[in-house]
Amino acid sequence: MTSRQILTGLFFGSTVGLVLLLAVAVWRELSPEWGPYQTAYAKLLAQNTGKRPPLWTPLEVKQIYLPQLGRTDRCTTCHLGVANPAMQNAPQPFRTHPDYLTHPVEEFGCTICHGGQGMAVTKRDAHGFVKHWERPLLPAPMLAAACTSCHTPGPGVVEPTPTVSHETWKPLAGTERLVRGKQLFDRLGCIGCHAVRGWGGPVSTDLATVAYKGLDEFDFRYVQGPHTAVQWNLEHFQHPQTVNPGDPAAKVPPTPMPDYALTDDEAMDLTALVFSFWHEEVPSKYRVAAVTDETPADAPDQPLSPTARGRAVFQKYGCVGCHGTDGRGGVKNPNAATGGEVPPLTYVAQGFTTDQLKQLIRAGRYPTKADPRGPTPPLWMPTWKDKLSDEELDAVTAYLVSLYPPDTAVPGQEVR
Incomplete structure (x- = not known):
């Protein structure tokens, strides 16, 4: 075979390849993944409104441009009925959005609340479950998490x-x-x-x-x-x-x-x-500010006692997370010398005066390792000197002392 024949074969082969690639590109352009959704929507809309279905449905990418939110959403290319009350009982992706009146899609778009990849027009890409897309579609039970973007x-x-x-x-x-x-x-x-x-x-x-x-x-x-x-x-x-x-x-x-x-x-x-x-x-x-209730409830008739106030402070600052409900302990702290747990607070009055207890709360402390060669216990007592007011410190100390079992003598020194 001569070199001319080889070149001619390569020319025809590449030409056929280019024609095939062009045919695939044209086919994909004329038959996009979202096309059947628009055809089905047109028929369902006609059925719901009592009109004759169209003989032909023009296909187009629908786009919501929101420069103020830094996004462009094309979700309505498939979710065509989001603002159409005639589609309230339609199946997805054609159903009316339940909040379309208070959250107009042309003002909010979709991804600000739902997540996903707004620019995409294929289901998998648009829902964002693809490599390198960090914010995929939120599961329905999680949608409330997005409300705080606007609602204070x-x-x-x-x-x-x-x-x-x-x-x-x-x-x-x-x-x-x-x-x-x-x-x-x-x-x-x-x-x-x-x-x-x-x-x-x-x-x-x-x-x-x-x-x-x-x-x-x-x-x-x-x-x-x-x-x-x-x-x-x-x-x-x-x-x-x-x-x-x-x-x-x-x-x-x-x-x-x-x-x-x-x-x-x-x-x-x-x-x-x-x-x-x-x-x-x-x-x-x-931004939408939170609204206060006109009739606050459960306000106490009398000021809280120091012990009750201290219990509220104990709860407020999350002490219960490590020390357990009512300071009963039991939370695991691997390799801590205190039995591998955060110590309970029931008996702190037995070993500390009130002044010593306040100093310990202010300064915090790290637990001793049970095995010096083992890992550092992951839980420690943070310093609270810059977080608790003097009144809160007095109250929480009174509460901790009150945890000591009643009618139990405190050996050694008196708690003062």
């Missing part, structure tokens, strides 16, 4: 900073999961170890950073479900030591977070709350 929360609702006041706030409609999560967050004393935007304990992660951590910062080796930030946190709440077992070879202990035997709903409530601590930056016109 109030104490007792979704505000992370605890409060001892009796002021009540109107729960924002649709954020019931966050309200339950906040109540659980306070009851378990999470703020004792975890800060939220700098307020709280320094023992572990600031929870306001969790929602925007990159996926490469999570260890998914022990996660059973999808490898997303939401799923990691959900399983971590359900089985903390399974998801974060530590590394004995590197002397890294398991997570000290207790296994609270949470139900699935409780784990989801806490996950939604944690993700609500971080929010998108939005222009001021999108």
Whole structure:
């Protein structure tokens, strides 16, 4: 075969290849993945409105351009009925959005609340479950977490900073999961170890950073479900030591977070709350302030006693998270010389005067290792000198002393 014949063969072969590639490109352009959705929507809309279905449906990418939010959303290319009341009972992706009147899609778009990849026009890419996309579509039970991007929360609702006041706030409609999560967050004393935007304990992660951590910062080796930030946190709440077992070879202990035997709903409530601590930056016109209740309830008739006030402070600052309910202890602290647990507070009056106890609370302390060659116990007593007021310190000390069993003599020195 001559060189001319070889060149001619290569020319024809490459020409056929180019024609085939062109044909595939034209076919993909004329038959996009979203095309059947628009055809089906047109027929369903005609059926719901009593009109004749169109003989032909022009296909087009629909786009919501929102420069003020820094995004372009093409979700309505498939979710065509979001603002059409005639589609309230339609199947997804054609159903009317339940809040389309209060959250107009042309003003808010979709991804500011739902997550996902707004510019994409294929289902998998748009929902964001693809490599290198950090904010995939939020599961339906998690949607309340996005409300705090615009809605300013109030104490007792979704505000992370605890409060001892009796002021009540109107729960924002649709954020019931966050309200339950906040109540659980306070009851378990999470703020004792975890800060939220700098307020709280320094023992572990600031929870306001969790929602925007990159996926490469999570260890998914022990996660059973999808490898997303939401799923990691959900399983971590359900089985903390399974998801974060530590590394004995590197002397890294398991997570000290207790296994609270949470139900699935409780784990989801806490996950939604944690993700609500971080929010998108939005222009001021999108901000909506929380509304106070006109009739605050449960205000005490008489001022709280020092002991009752101290118990409220103990709960407020999350002491219960390490020391247990009513200071009974039992929280695991691997390799701590105190039996591998955080010590109970029931008998602190036996070993400390009130002045010594106050000094210990102010200064904090690190536990002694049970095995000097083993890992450092992950839980320690933070310093509280810059967080507790003198009144709070007096109150919580009075509460701790009150935990000593009644009618029990204190050996040694008197608590004063």
